[in-house]
Amino acid sequence: METTQQQTNNSALGSETTKNAGTTNTRETKQASGKQLVAIIFILAMATKMFLLPIFLIQSTGRDGYIILAVYGAFDLVTLIPMIITIKKCDVDFFELLSSVLGKVGAKIVVAIIGLFLFFKLNTAVAEILNFYGTNVLADFDTSLMIIVLLVFLAAAGTHTLRSLSRLNEIIMPIIVVCLAVLVAIVVLTGFDLGNILPAVADKKSFIYALIKHPAWVGDFTPLVLFIGRTKTKKFTWCFAAGSGVIGTGIAVFFAIALSAAFGNVPMLIDSTTNLSNILQFSVGNVYGRLDMFSSVVWSVSVFIEAALFFYATCRCVSFVIGKNAHLIISLCTCVATYVVQVFALTDPMIFSLAVTSDACAVITPVMAAGIPVLALVCALIYNKKQKNNTLAAGRKSA
Amino acid sequence: METAQRILDKFSTPDNVVTHEFKCGKRSGVLIVQPDLSDAATARAVVFALENMAKKLDTLDDFNRYALLEYDVTISSDVDDCVNKLLNGDMLLCLEGESRYAVINARKYTTRGITEPPTETVMRGPREGFIEDLKTNLSLLERRLKTPDLAIERMEIGRKSKTAIALCYLSSVADEKVIKNVKKRLEKIDIDGIVDSHYLVPYIEEKPLSLFNQTGLSEKPDIVTAKLLEGRVAIFVDGSPMVITVPFVVVEEFQSGEDYYQRSTHGTFVRLLRYLGLILALLLPGLYVALQNFHYTLIPVRFMITLMTAIKGLPLSPLAETIFVLLLFEIIREASVRMPRAVGMAMSIVGALVLGETAVSAGIISSPAVMVIALSSIALFTVPSMIGSMSVLRIIFTLIGGLCGLFGLILAVLFTLHYICSLNAYDAPYLAPFTPLVYSDFKDAIERSPFPTMKQRPKSIPNNNPTRQA
Structure with missing residues (x-):
């Protein structure tokens, strides 16, 4: 009997060579797995869009805020398509891709511009976090001190690898999903009057104004460029990736609808203390404590993870532009720059509001949000064609 | 005699060794013995046999062939090697006019008996534990793994201590890269002495300064056997009952040998309790302080009223109070570990009852704070191997929770998790199977599935042979 067992194991050893075993074990050749990519797309699709954006939109256009959010979500989903195709098609990382197509200098210029955009997105996310915690959760919140705690985490993200960040996101994902489920349950159980969001687009002028003024919140999928050539994918990863983007956007729109139904007709009552993440009107009461608020916190x-992704992407862009892998120094410099922007430039929420709703921002952000994935896709196609031609030429030469 | 003198010259105090002169026919010689490590009876028997030898013996090879037939003998001319062997308990036989030595195995150390290790006691399952003798420990392992696949590679570490190390693995299962990596790390060690396996741990770990264990340590042969069967490599150190195993993933902290000797449902339940215990131990004090200091609206009203009554009139802030109770607990714990058992009971009474109770009734600390810390501390003991690191982390989390509220606490947890996610020693992701997700390994992570369902070896541990059972 024992001999049989030994033979079984030996035959298994014979068929499962080291090479085969490598594919079943967790030894990773790439920085992220397909599952981690799917989880990150979900987070990027809903995090900052669910945070303070619905309040700003309702303040601008009343009950039509959710439609604008849906438009932004749809826009981002469209930009996700070329990004996913590029991740699927390309085997080299983004920086290598740009260098081989645009040349080293051209690539550095493009990456510098992308880095600036990512830094802008990082500051938008950080400003939202500080605003949320400053007005909702902490009574005596000193931004200049509290931001240091956040920057320590961001610096850690900047000094480690994309693998660590992807894993962190993957392990946190179930907790986020549970919290979302609790929030959805509270919203659904306490109920909201959908009639409040109708008729849609009654005031076209304010609708268009709000639509034009808030595109700072599009382009959430741009940090995905770092996953190009660094993701181990399977056959259906693309479907799941697109699906998670749609679900994430759908959840953000759902909460925006709930908030619009509650405050759409009384936009003067809404401020950052009544955002959908702190659903005061849906509080489950004092008997069980503020379960809703705890879940939202x-x-x-x-949002922290999204900010960390923007931070990481910014650092890697800087690293490529200066041509040095001094991750710790680059992270610290980026932290200092973020601190200066948040504490000295965006001290007043009004300044932040003016900055993100400026005309320049309204033009540049959508262009960058769409331009980066398209650029990546075009470069990937050119690169693949080049590679194909090179292979053919090499084949002919050898023949 | 010149050859014997060469050996004795190596010792700063030659009295440490004993020399027995003998005459065998016309040849005279010396037997050098280390009396503390060798069997005196063997020495006597060898001398007696040589002096009464009827046959004429000329060379050392003749001695080996005819007079020392019943002993384990090797011939060597390397003086340093012979000194080393002498220090390990072997005897050296020197013959006049012969430059070589006969090394006779006469090792005999006093070792303690095989008992149940105090760090891994079980209600069910084997009670054998490793001891300080490498030979005994290897025999305990070999008795459980009767396969030629079991590879045992021996080496010595320590310029002065010359500690014997044994690297064990199943050659058909363990990953070559892991074996090579472990060997490389061990060979690199250049230290004067190794007195316990813990000395090796920082050399084997990827991040020695880390707060988290990156190597498994066990005193039980059944556990080490199970780990070898999963593709790990074990390092035995002579003089230590603790065996190191690598690669190491965090779920091993939550696994106990006993989980496998009871019903799988109960095993799963107990594991869930351990996970819950660790979360409670780590976060409860920080959460308690954060909620009291910043987020009292999150506390249910009825509980809030009770809490307010309890903390009314306290001279300390919630943060200071919690840190005070935490430190008090740590001091009592440390004292009770170091204290002789006879006074341990008195210590518990003074620490827990007198000090705790008096502090509460004197109004220095509140009873909810004592209860929170007590619950957190008891929960901490559900994962005994993590007590040290988690105690430190718990104090850090409490400080951050008290100073920055939930905002800081969440970021601190994220920071810690992010750091743990970066640990990837020997190609085994530290947080696997949770991240990267390895569904099949969940069977032995949170859940303890019945053995018939665990057909594959854990994928989180690099191995050459994924199939465990047909």
């Missing part, structure tokens, strides 16, 4: 982890 834990849910806000997703």
Whole structure:
């Protein structure tokens, strides 16, 4: 009997060579797995869009805020398509891709511009976090001190690898999903009057104004460029990736609808203390404590992770531009720059509001949000064609 | 005699060794013995046999062939090697006019018996534990793994201590890269002495300064056997009952040998309790302080009223109070570990009852704070191997929770998790199977599935042979 067992194991050893075993074990050749990519797309799709954007939109256009959010979500989903195709098609990382197509100098210029955009997105996310915690959760919140705690985490993200960040996101994901489920349950159980969001687009002028003024919140999928050539994918990863983007956007729109239904007709009552993450009107009461608020606070982890992704992407862009892998120094410099922007430039929420709703921002952000994935896709196609031609030429030469 | 003198000259105090002169026919010689490490009876028997030898013996090879037939003998001319062997308990036989030595195995150390290790006691399952003798420990392992696949590679570490190390693995299962990596790390060690396996741990770990264990340590042969069967490599150190195993993933902290000797449902339940215990131990004090200091609206009203009554009139802030109770607990714990058992009971009474109770009734600390810390501390003991690191982390989390509220606490947890996610020693992701997600490994992570369902070896541990059972 024992001999049989030994033979079984030996035959298994014979068929499962080291090479085969490598594919079943967790030894990773790439920085992220397909599952991690799917989880990150979900977080990027809903995190900052669910945070303070619905309040700003309702303040600008009343009950039509959710439509604008849906438009932004749809826009981002469209930009996700070329990004996913590029991740699927390309085997080299983004920086190598740009260098081989645009040349080293051209690539550095493009990456510098992308880095600036990512830095802008990082500051938008950080400003939202500080605003949320400053007005909602902490009574005596000193931004200049509290931001240091956040920057320590961001610096850690900047000094480690994309693998660590992807894993962090993957392990946190179930907690975020549970919190979302609790929030959805509270919203659904306490109920909201959908009639309040109708008729849609009654005031076209304010609708268009709000639509034009808030595109700072599009382009959430741009940090995905770092996953190009560094993701181990399977056959259906693309479907799941697109699906998670749609679900994430759908959840953001759902909460925007709930908030619009509650405050759409009384936009003067809404401020950052009544955002959907702190659903005062849906409080489950004092008997069980503020379960809704607790869930929303834990849910806000997703925004921290999105900010960390923007931070990481910014650092890697800087690293490529200066041509040095001094991750710790670059991270610290980025932290200092973020601190200066947040504490000295964006001290007043009004300044932040003016900055993100400026005309320049309204033009540049959508262009960058769409331009980066398209650029990546075009470069990937050119690169693949070049590679194909090179292979053919080499084949002919050898023949 | 010149050859014997060469050996004795190596010792700063030659009295440490004993020399027995003998005459065998016309040849005279010396037997050098280390009396503390060798069997005196063997020495006597060898001398007696040589002096009464009827046959004429000329060379050392003749001695080996005819007079020392019943002993384990090797011939060597390397003086340093012979000194080393002498220090390990072997005897050296020197013959006049012969430059070589006969090394006779006469090792005999006093070792303690095989008992149940105090760090891994079980209600069910084997009670054998490793001891300080490498030979005994290897025999305990070999008795459980009767396969030629079991590879045992021996080496010595320590310029002065010359500690014997044994690297064990199943050659058909363990990953070559892991074996090579471990060997490389061990060979690189250049230290004067190794007195315990813990000395090796920082050399084997990827991040020695880390707060988290990156190597498994066990005193039980059944556990080490199970780990070898999963593709790990074990390092035995002579003089230590603790065996190191690598690669190491965090779920091993939550696994206990006993999980496998009871019903799988109960095993799963106990594991869930351990996970819950660790979360409670780590976060409860920080959460308690954060909620009291900043987020009292999150506390249910009825509980809030009770809490307010309890903390009314306290001279300390919630943060200071919690840190005070935490430190008090740590001091009592440390004292009770170091204290002789006879006074341990008195210590518990003074620490827990007198000090705790008096502090509460004197109004220095509140009873909810004592209860929170007590619950957190008891929960901490559900994962005994993590007590040290988690105690430190718990104090850090409490400080951050008290100073920055939930905002800081969440970021601190994220920071810690992010750091743990970066640990990837020997190609085994530290947080696997949770991240990267390895569904099949969940069978032995949170859940303890019945053995018939665990057909594959854990994918989180690099191995050459994924199939465990047909």
